[in-house]
Amino acid sequence: MQTPVAARERRFAIYLFLPAFLVLLVTTTVPLIYLAWTSVNRVDLTSPWIKGFAGADNYSKMLGDPRFWNSLELTVIYTGTTVVLQMLIGLGLALLVLQIPRGQGILRVAAIIPIVLAPVVVGLFWRTLVLAPDFGVLDFVMRALGFGSHDWLGDPNLALASVIVIHTWQWTPFAFLVILASLSSLPPDIFEAARIDRASSVQRFWYITLPLIRPALVIVVIMRMMVALSAFAAIFAATGGGPGSATEILNLYTYRTSFTELNFGYGAALAMVLLAVTLLVSYSMFRLRTAR
Amino acid sequence: MSNGRVSLKKIVKRHGAFTALHGIDLDIEPGEFFALLGPSGSGKTTTLRIVAGLEEASEGRVFLDSTDITNTEPGDRDVAMVFQSYALYPHMNVRQNIAFPMRMVGMPKGEIDAAVQDAAKKVHIEHLLDRKPGQLSGGQQQRCALARAIVRKPRLFLLDEPLSNLDAKLRLETRGELKKLQRSLGVTTIYVTHDQEEAMTIADRMAVFMDGQIVQVGSPKFVFDNPATADVANFIGSPPMNLIPASYADGRIRIGAHELQTSCRVGGERNVIAGIRPSSVRIGPSGIPARIDLIENLGDALLLDLSLDQMTIRARTGTEVTSREGESVFFSADPTAVHLFDAVTRVRIND
Amino acid sequence: MKRSGIATASLLGVAGVFLTLWTFPVLWALLTSFKSERDVLAYPPTLIFTPTLGNYRDVLFGATTILPNLISSFVVATFTTVLTMLLAIPAAYALARLNLPGKRAGGFYILATQMLPPVGLIIPYFLFLQKIGWLDSYKGMTLIYLTFSLPFAIWLLVSYFEDIPREMEEAALIDRAGRMRAFLYVVLPQVRGGIAVTVIFVFLNAWNEFLFAVVLGGNNVRQVTVAMFNFISVEQTLWAKLAAAAIVTMAPVILLGLFAQRHIVKGLTVGAVKGGGRR
Numbered sequence: 001m002q003t004p005v006a007a008r009e010r011r012f013a014i015y016l017f018l019p020a021f022l023v024l025l026v027t028t029t030v031p032l033i034y035l036a037w038t039s040v041n042r043v044d045l046t047s048p049w050i051k052g053f054a055g056a057d058n059y060s061k062m063l064g065d066p067r068f069w070n071s072l073e074l075t076v077i078y079t080g081t082t083v084v085l086q087m088l089i090g091l092g093l094a095l096l097v098l099q100i101p102r103g104q105g106i107l108r109v110a111a112i113i114p115i116v117l118a119p120v121v122v123g124l125f126w127r128t129l130v131l132a133p134d135f136g137v138l139d140f141v142m143r144a145l146g147f148g149s150h151d152w153l154g155d156p157n158l159a160l161a162s163v164i165v166i167h168t169w170q171w172t173p174f175a176f177l178v179i180l181a182s183l184s185s186l187p188p189d190i191f192e193a194a195r196i197d198r199a200s201s202v203q204r205f206w207y208i209t210l211p212l213i214r215p216a217l218v219i220v221v222i223m224r225m226m227v228a229l230s231a232f233a234a235i236f237a238a239t240g241g242g243p244g245s246a247t248e249i250l251n252l253y254t255y256r257t258s259f260t261e262l263n264f265g266y267g268a269a270l271a272m273v274l275l276a277v278t279l280l281v282s283y284s285m286f287r288l289r290t291a292r
Numbered sequence: 293m294s295n296g297r298v299s300l301k302k303i304v305k306r307h308g309a310f311t312a313l314h315g316i317d318l319d320i321e322p323g324e325f326f327a328l329l330g331p332s333g334s335g336k337t338t339t340l341r342i343v344a345g346l347e348e349a350s351e352g353r354v355f356l357d358s359t360d361i362t363n364t365e366p367g368d369r370d371v372a373m374v375f376q377s378y379a380l381y382p383h384m385n386v387r388q389n390i391a392f393p394m395r396m397v398g399m400p401k402g403e404i405d406a407a408v409q410d411a412a413k414k415v416h417i418e419h420l421l422d423r424k425p426g427q428l429s430g431g432q433q434q435r436c437a438l439a440r441a442i443v444r445k446p447r448l449f450l451l452d453e454p455l456s457n458l459d460a461k462l463r464l465e466t467r468g469e470l471k472k473l474q475r476s477l478g479v480t481t482i483y484v485t486h487d488q489e490e491a492m493t494i495a496d497r498m499a500v501f502m503d504g505q506i507v508q509v510g511s512p513k514f515v516f517d518n519p520a521t522a523d524v525a526n527f528i529g530s531p532p533m534n535l536i537p538a539s540y541a542d543g544r545i546r547i548g549a550h551e552l553q554t555s556c557r558v559g560g561e562r563n564v565i566a567g568i569r570p571s572s573v574r575i576g577p578s579g580i581p582a583r584i585d586l587i588e589n590l591g592d593a594l595l596l597d598l599s600l601d602q603m604t605i606r607a608r609t610g611t612e613v614t615s616r617e618g619e620s621v622f623f624s625a626d627p628t629a630v631h632l633f634d635a636v637t638r639v640r641i642n643d
Numbered sequence: 644m645k646r647s648g649i650a651t652a653s654l655l656g657v658a659g660v661f662l663t664l665w666t667f668p669v670l671w672a673l674l675t676s677f678k679s680e681r682d683v684l685a686y687p688p689t690l691i692f693t694p695t696l697g698n699y700r701d702v703l704f705g706a707t708t709i710l711p712n713l714i715s716s717f718v719v720a721t722f723t724t725v726l727t728m729l730l731a732i733p734a735a736y737a738l739a740r741l742n743l744p745g746k747r748a749g750g751f752y753i754l755a756t757q758m759l760p761p762v763g764l765i766i767p768y769f770l771f772l773q774k775i776g777w778l779d780s781y782k783g784m785t786l787i788y789l790t791f792s793l794p795f796a797i798w799l800l801v802s803y804f805e806d807i808p809r810e811m812e813e814a815a816l817i818d819r820a821g822r823m824r825a826f827l828y829v830v831l832p833q834v835r836g837g838i839a840v841t842v843i844f845v846f847l848n849a850w851n852e853f854l855f856a857v858v859l860g861g862n863n864v865r866q867v868t869v870a871m872f873n874f875i876s877v878e879q880t881l882w883a884k885l886a887a888a889a890i891v892t893m894a895p896v897i898l899l900g901l902f903a904q905r906h907i908v909k910g911l912t913v914g915a916v917k918g919g920g921r922r
Contacts, residue, residue, distance in 0.1 A: 008822070009741055009742050009822065010741075010742055010743070010744055012737075012741065012822045013737040013741035013744075014737075014743065015733075016733035016734060016737040016741070017734045017737040017743055017749065019733070020734035020753075020793060020797060021749065021752075023730060023789055023793060024753065024756050024790070024794065027786060027787065027789055028756040028759060028764065028790050029756075031767035031771065032767070034767040034770070034771070035764065035767045038766060038767065038770070043770075093657070093661060096654055096657055097658060100655065100658055101651075103655070107658055107662055108904070109901060109904055110661075110662050110665045110666050112897075112900045112904050113665055113666055113897060113900070114665050116851075116896050116897055116900030117669075117896065118851035118868050118892070118893065118896070119851070120851075120853040120868045120871065121851075121868070121892065121893055122668075124871055124872075124875070124889065125669075125672060125889065126668070128880055128882060128885060129672055129675060129882075129886065130671075132880075135683070135684060135688070135882070137671060140688055169664070178908055181908045187377070187379070189377050189379040190379050190380075190381060190382075192344075192346050192366075192375070192379065193373070193379035193440075194381075194392075195345075195365070195366040196366045196367060196371065196372065196393075197393035197396055197444075198368070198396040198397055199396045200367070200396075207381075207392075208381060211383040212382070212383060232761070232762055233854060233868075236854075237871075251760065254762050254766075255762055255765070255854075258765070258766050258769075259765075259769075259858060268766050271762065271763040271764075274760055274762060274763050275759065275763045278758060278759070278760050278763070279758075282758050
């Protein structure tokens with residue numbers, strides 16, 4: 001049984017919430033349904049005369065499409081390595097920085113810079129000023145050290161590693177900042193208690209620090225995975241997915257299929273796979289988070 | 293088993309230009325329950341942390357029995373500590389918390405389990421072993437921290453205001469249990485508190501800290517009866533001792549135009565502070581005239597605020613006093629209950 | 644306890660390496676933007692050159708101007724920010740404080756929409772906007788920008804609303820303010836800081852966006868992130884002008900970021916922090 005006061009509060013709450021909810025419904029959920037519908041249709045702007053329901057055709061085509069499997073593999077490699085690198089470097093650096101008596105603040109501020117830059121600008125920065133053969137800074141350094149000049153983004157063997165480095169450069173500061181904040185919020189007396197309880201510094205890290213910052217680490221992993229899975233602009237700017245399909249992760253392949261080759265039906269099917277992968281990853285991540 | 297004698301030799305602690313401890317010398321006997329008492333900022337917690345090894349002394353040495361432990365890691369000192377915040381490991385349950393100090397030295401699991409059970413039983417939390425600290429009440433957390441300390445059978449217990457986060461009733465109960473526990477274990481215990489009543493009731497001996505120095509060491513009763521300075525006198529006892537500016541000449545005290553009897557027979561003339569505990573103030577037909585400003589009835593006693601020349605003097609009397617607020621009375625004190633301190637150095641004069 | 648000088652020095656060394664790493668590309672771009680195209684191509688890269696403001700002149704007012712694009716970006720980002728805040732503030736308040744029916748589900752729904760990868764949705768957006776003729780228009784672009792800014796803003800604001808003491812509203816209700824006035828006059832002023840931070844983030848994200856801009860824009864609405872490609876073609880790259888354009892485009896963002904520096908960690912982790920199990 002509801003009191004009139006409670007009913008009034010609920011009505012007020014609904015009025016406040018409804019506009020945002022409706023906008024999101026129309027701009028995310030309806031398009032999602034439309035995407036699913038497109039993925040079972042033939043929508044090819046290069047041959048607009050063949051149009052109509054295609055059933056699972058787009059999906060079965062995928063199974064025999066080596067470019068799709070390649071992109072899926074690249075997505076896994078790209079996401080896996082960037083996340084692992086960011087976590088390791090971010091955690092290591094945060095632990096180091098905590099030991100620095102002064103100057104933490106400067107590093108904290110510097111860490112903001114990569115994060116706030118537009119990924120597309122980051123991609124262009126690296127493509128031109130850092131990685132370009134003959135003119136880029138890295139190339140200059142490598143030559144000076146006697147390793148010779150390399151076409152970092154044009155060589156199919158180096159391109160993937162290069163875009164992974166670019167992504168890691170831009171987002172490691174994020175991991176660093178969150179982990180640092182989490183580390184510095186830990187109560188010092190717990191570490192003092194552990195010292196008195198005869199725990200060595202390795203034991204303190206393993207039994208106290210790590211479990212206590214675990215929630216923060218899981219959050220960072222989740223967020224880094226989500227961003228890596230939707231990475232687009234930096235790779236687009238740096239390599240466009242090339243050379244060939246050397247850096248064509250699923251995002252790039254979906255984009256190219258839809259907006260370069262104008263095959264929207266197949267593009268939609270690829271997008272559905274991308275959504276499924278994202279959902280799967282986020283679901284398992286949240287399980288990891290709620291698991292003890 | 294070794295006995296646990298603690299010696300501090302000339303401990304100095306500086307933080308930059310600020311000196312927190314000005315040369316502390318202290319000897320604590322094996323098995324003693326020893327309190328470090330003082331107002332906040334007086335250096336008592338710093339002293340405890342230096343004994344624990346959590347802070348380094350700028351100068352001086354720390355000995356445990358005959359070993360110099362000044363530069364020993366906290367974990368290698370064979371001491372256990374209960375923190376003011378308890379510092380329980382929030383991600384471990386009670387069992388794991390208590391087991392932690394033994395796991396760290398790789399004790400076999402069977403032995404750890406038995407020791408945990410034993411320690412938990414001593415502080416009556418054996419039914420809470422599977423809870424996390426966050427699911428415990430303040431009192432239960434305190435017991436868990438205590439169990440984690442006693443489980444190791446250390447040479448020395450360090451307790452940093454362990455009762456200050458408990459409510460008043462629980463504090464009284466726990467105080468008694470703590471004392472019994474210490475007696476049964478027989479381990480030397482250093483106990484930091486700013487609560488004089490706590491120190492009085494629990495400690496075998498205590499050291500009173502003021503401004504980074506130890507002003508007095510002794511049994512609670514001795515310190516209460518013979519405070520070394522006016523400040524110690526003011527700090528110990530509740531309500532605090534009345535400190536009245538007066539002049540002294542050869543066994544006679546003058547407060548303004550009035551005279552107060554004393555058993556003190558020190559020769560010479562000087563300005564003094566006369567200290568009278570509220571419970572020693574007598575209301576009667578003769579003595580120094582004063583006006584009753586306020587009467588607080590405590591049920592079994594009365595607290596009177598008496599005014600005398602702009603001063604307030606507090607008296608604790610039996611309920612038989614029938615005077616009312618606003619009336620004038622006379623007060624005096626037993627000549628042996630009057631403490632005298634030098635007006636300049638504030639150091640005790642009599643005996 | 645005490646650490647040796649060597650250990651401290653190597654710690655500072657590592658910190659210095661990262662400091663350089665993170666700031667270097669921007670500083671190098673800044674330097675490059677003052678070079679003539681000829682100096683840029685010098686090998687080895689030179690630190691000594693005659694600085695010129697020519698690149699900035701060209702990029703802002705010359706033949707290769709990005710001024711219209713800066714305006715486009717500003718208009719889209721501003722519209723997006725205003726609309727987002729108008730929708731997000733009430734919704735966040737309802738989620739954080741009021742007895743909203745289906746609160747958990749509603750909160751989870753908004754979180755889920757934040758997780759959708761943009762590439763996954765760009766196809767229907769393109770087809771929709773094409774159908775209703777909103778491609779290459781401010782209204783179309785802004786509408787689609789809401790899809791990523793709104794969930795983010797709602798979650799960020801929820802965390803700020805949850806921080807203010809409930810007694811405030813209760814006192815206002817007892818003082819006969821009514822729910823609406825309690826919200827407007829008592830609650831909102833308390834979260835001013837949070838609103839400011841959210842505005843900064845929403846604006847920043849909209850300003851930096853690229854995928855929607857390149858697919859849904861055109862000749863009318865071409866944001867600066869897209870215009871950046873004007874300086875790169877198969878035949879040649881206009882290095883110095885690209886650097887100048889990038890500096891002009893990123894300067895406001897870097898300033899905003901430094902300004903909101905203290906709040907950035909909170910802003911970046913929101914959603915995930917609140918996501919899984921709420922208290």
